[in-house]
Amino acid sequence: MTRRHKVPVDLGFRMTTGNVSAMAQPLTPGDPASLGGFRLAGRLGEGGQGVVYLAHSADGEPVAVKLLSAGDRQTRARLARELDALESIASFCTARVIDVSADGPRPFVVSEFVDGPSLTERVRERGPLRGGDLERLVVGTATALAAIHAAGIVHRDFKPSNVLLGPDGPRVVDFGIARTEGPATMTSGLIGTPAYLAPEQINGLPATGSSDVFAWAASMVYAATGRSPFGADTVPAVLHRVLHAEPDLSALPGRLREVLASCLSKDPARRPTAQHLMLSLVNPRTPPAGPPAGGSYRQDPTQSTVGTARGARRNLLVGALVAVVVAVGTAGGTALYLNRTPTTTLTSSPSTTPETAPGTSPPPxxxxxxxxxxxxxxxxxxxxxxxxxxxxxxxxxxxxxxxxxxxxxxxxxxxxxxxxxxxxxxxxxxxxxxxxxxxxxxxxxxxxxxxxxxxxxxxxxxxxxxxxxxxxxxxxxxxxxxxxx
Missing domain, CATH: 2.40.128 (Lipocalin)
Incomplete structure (x- = not known):
């Protein structure tokens, strides 16, 4: 049942490139000409923690370089911990880290360049996704989120602009404000885009994997409809709707509407885990499930769980299932049931006893x-x-x-x-x-x-x-x- 399984280590994905320079903005006078052995060609974006550049390696391959704003000892140590955790994420889920430098006044990270638009750009230019395109996005990003959580990482800012649509499938990126669970994190405070913040984050609670699931669902609503489920006007109005209003899911197909509604619950305990969500998307008989009691995220990803036989088998199991879902959902056509209603329930929540009928009390x-x-x-x-x-x-x-x-x-x-x-x-x-x-x-x-x-x-x-x-x-x-x- 739950034994050792061989898991493919290298899935063989290779990025293709077109006119990548057209995606970047010109460098500013204060930008360096190169970092390490990488020649900078333009700016891809800028955030609170630094600037992301388009660059080229010595052999001409495009890469993305993130130059961090802070270079103090604490920032470097926390960066190292996050990168250790990122190494355990399957390469098909995000942009692969190529090089890291912490020697100069400002550390930088070099990662694989994903040749494709963000989800925001795709919807803005061509409209909402439909049919197989939408289904592949839903499964691919849910799988990525499950792998991220299995590595002990909470993303904290999952949104359409942080989903890149590469030629081989979607990638979830921008871990600059992602953090490993625990008291020492690279950033603190309210982080994220208002329309994709979970209610508990707005109320001042720390982000969790359940918060990521909420943001994922809001992003999938945007992909399917071209708009946020909570509107896009003033920040106070959007935050109020996230806290108190039901999301507008009327334009979604039936099965997908049910899945996203459970993920957008105001109560984080009622949302499925990313792992359970991933399975439910390819198996209509999988019922909704909340987070396992006690949480499923490692407190410190630097303390690997693979040191014991049990931990090793558990990680292999996660990796094997992620690989299976990716194979089903992206390689040979998506086997989704987003337009069907499950007729049979095989298992109950991994973290709860079966639901009690309204107005009754659970058994003692x-x-x-x-x-x-x-x-x-x-x-x-x-x-x-x-x-x-x-x-x-x-x-x-x-x-x-x-x-x-x-x-x-x-x-x-x-x-x-x-x-x-x-x-x-x-x-x-x-x-x-x-x-x-x-x-x-x-x-x-x-x-x-x-x-x-x-x-x-x-x-x-x-x-x-x-x-x-x-x-x-x-x-x-x-x-x-x-x-x-």
Whole structure:
């Protein structure tokens, strides 16, 4: 189910170039003629942290060079941390970093030049995107955002002008104001374009991955309609609408309208994660899901999670799924279901229990950190086994799972067998509800990824088995029916 998978390291993308100099503005008298071994040819943009130049390498290849405004020790250290995190993002998602210099009075970063207009320029010049063009954009940018979040980065300024439409697909760029989660970041305060700020950012809360999902959805509305979902007049009016008004999604096709509406929820806890969003775009049966409890972003990307076997397998799983979605969504034609309504629900949210009907209360539950205070009720006692299947498209063969539950215990033996190998371990009870038990699966003999297992009563002789990689990316579930022996 959740084991090692080989992931392609080099996807072979190469940029093509046309008249790239026409995209740049002339250099100003104060601009340097060159930086490092790169000759500057013009200005591509300027922001609060520096200037982005079009430049050429010694062999004539176009590149983008960002010259940072500040060169103090703190800025250099934070830049190094961000670049470390960026290295773990797949190259098809953003502009590849080619060179970095922190030796001069002002550090600069050299990156791949993406030969294509921004989403803003594309819509302004040719109008809203339609059909396959829109679908490829939606899947490509959602995949990029999922990869960015998996690297532990919050972008903080996702907007149409930061999406470049390269010849091989969209790239999400401008990480100059992106920051890794934690107290030390390159910038602080309210950052972003008003129409694409999430409500919690306007209210002064730190940006999170959920804020990025909100901004992504607002950008996709712009791509599909040519306008922001919250208008484009005065800043106070736009901010007021973001906080209090419902977005105008009337011009969107049905399935896409549903997806974007969930992403534009005022409550960040009701928005899907980027990873779950990515999967839902290519699988209409994937239900909406909020962020996993405790968040899914690493606090310090300099502390790599690949130092343990479990972390390595988890990162491989994320990379493999991202690669699959890109292959489905961009290489061979987008397999989107944006105009269809899902008719079957296979799994529930990776972070929540099933929704409670309006006006009713959820069943009582007791939670613990797995310290042995909880006990398995007698109604669940017995040996349960059955076949389970995974939503991971790289692991579709399924597995045989067995759980032995003993009344009064707080742990239980657990096994999983598939055609390749076996996993054995002990699951620890963490939550008890009337008809459901939740367990934590930690390190185990056999190499299955740790996660959360829920067992829900289904009549007297069956349990619904659900495994999720939570805490973790929350990308994959393993589900099936276990029968009592």
């Amino acid at each position: 539950a007791t939670e613990t950190g797995g310290d042995g205070n909880l006990k398995i009720p007698a109604a669940f006692a017995g040996e349960w086994s059955g076949r389970t299947t995974s939503t991971n498209p790289l692991d579709s063969d399924g597995a045989d799972n067995t759980v032995s539950l003993k009344a009064g215990e707080s742990t239980a033996p657990w096994t999983e067998r598939d055609q390749n190998d076996d996993c054995k371990g002990t699951i620890n009870l963490t939550k008890v509800e009337d008809d459901r038990l939740t367990f934590h699966l930690g390190e185990n003999d056999g190499g299955c990824i740790a996660g959360t297992i829920t067992l829900t009563r289904k009549g007297g002789d069956a349990l619904t088995y659900t495994w999720r990689d939570v805490p973790g990316p929350g990308l994959v579930t393993q589900t099936g029916i276990l029968k009592k022996s």
